Amino acid sequence: xxxxxxxxxxxxxxxxxxxxxRVESITVDVGILAGVAVEALDFCIREVARxxxxxxxxxxxxxxxxxxxCACGHEYSVNDMLDGCPSCGGYxxxxxxxxxxxxxxxxxxxxx
Amino acid sequence: MAxxxxxxxxxxxxxxxxxxxxxxxxxRHGLFVLNLIGSPGAGKTTLLEGTLKRLGLKAGVIEGDVxxxxxxxxxxxxxxxxxQIETQGACxxxxxxxxRAASELDLxxxxxxxxxxxxxxxxxxxxxxxxDVKVALISVPEGDEKPAKYPALFVRAAVVLINKTDLLPxxxxxxxxxxxxxxxxxxxxxVLPLSSKTYEGFEPWLEYIRAGVRRAQAKG
Numbered sequence: 001x002x003x004x005x006x007x008x009x010x011x012x013x014x015x016x017x018x019x020x021x022r023v024e025s026i027t028v029d030v031g032i033l034a035g036v037a038v039e040a041l042d043f044c045i046r047e048v049a050r051x052x053x054x055x056x057x058x059x060x061x062x063x064x065x066x067x068x069x070c071a072c073g074h075e076y077s078v079n080d081m082l083d084g085c086p087s088c089g090g091y092x093x094x095x096x097x098x099x100x101x102x103x104x105x106x107x108x109x110x111x112x
Numbered sequence: 113m114a115x116x117x118x119x120x121x122x123x124x125x126x127x128x129x130x131x132x133x134x135x136x137x138x139x140r141h142g143l144f145v146l147n148l149i150g151s152p153g154a155g156k157t158t159l160l161e162g163t164l165k166r167l168g169l170k171a172g173v174i175e176g177d178v179x180x181x182x183x184x185x186x187x188x189x190x191x192x193x194x195x196q197i198e199t200q201g202a203c204x205x206x207x208x209x210x211x212r213a214a215s216e217l218d219l220x221x222x223x224x225x226x227x228x229x230x231x232x233x234x235x236x237x238x239x240x241x242x243x244d245v246k247v248a249l250i251s252v253p254e255g256d257e258k259p260a261k262y263p264a265l266f267v268r269a270a271v272v273l274i275n276k277t278d279l280l281p282x283x284x285x286x287x288x289x290x291x292x293x294x295x296x297x298x299x300x301x302x303v304l305p306l307s308s309k310t311y312e313g314f315e316p317w318l319e320y321i322r323a324g325v326r327r328a329q330a331k332g
Contacts, residue, residue, distance in 0.1 A: 010123050036233055095267060
């Protein structure tokens with residue numbers, strides 16, 4: 001259970017953007033290889049946001065597949081790392097996306 | 113009225129900055145640093161005891177546990193300086209904990225530093241400590257499906273040690289399956305079956321560490 005720390009990092013990122021304004025919603029993309037429990041993260045973001053004075057934003061967490069670049073040049077997405085390249089069947093590949101946590105969208109209330 | 117705006121900001125944690133500082137510190141000392149990750153009972157401390165006795169290099173250990181300093185005492189008994197971190201419940205080490213622990217070691221006197229993470233296959237994977245390599249330690253009695261079940265760790269581990277091979281005659285376990293799954297997660301992973309009890313398969317592991325130390329000293 002380390003989602004509280006990650007939620008704090010996310011809310012700091014949001015807070016840098018919102019600069020004290022009330023936050024209406026936060027959309028976060030979590031890669032399948034980030035090692036994060038989505039339900040726990042959702043709960044923690046709400047708690048930390050309130051605690052940091054960001055308001056009571058709607059929280060949407062989207063799970064993002066891993067994007068891999070194969071040595072054969074084919075780029076593709078998987079939800080299961082045991083699946084090989086659909087083009088050549090190989091596993092010599094580089095993870096391009098799917099390890100990170102990204103704050104995709106923040107909505108702020110301009111009236112505050 | 114709500115004003116929408118796409119941020120697209122990668123979440124950079126404070127941990128990343130502290131890990132970078134740790135890495136710079138370790139590099140200045142020409143140290144090779146390994147972050148050892150495995151389940152409770154996989155044999156992390158026993159592996160280190162055997163490694164310290166046979167490596168023939170100056171090694172230090174940072175021991176991470178939720179509670180107790182039992183493991184650090186075992187490491188000191190094996191002849192290496194050890195600093196215990198008690199996380200008091202936290203599920204993995206973070207870079208700040210390692211930074212504080214490293215300040216208690218004479219880094220200039222060491223060739224190699226082992227960081228034994230809290231026993232857990234999930235949480236330590238995403239937390240950079242400033243190490244050169246993550247080493248995943250799995251063991252035969254845990255079952256050969258561990259690499260398939262914990263992709264976040266195995267895509268990041270440069271080395272996978274399959275420990276307790278002395279138990280293979282008694283346990284249903286396919287080293288081939290575990291190794292193949294590790295290579296699907298990370299095609300470049302070095303997979304080494306070994307036993308910390310009989311020391312079978314230990315020499316390639318020790319040679320891997322020595323090669324890492326040579327590289328680190330050339331850079332440092």
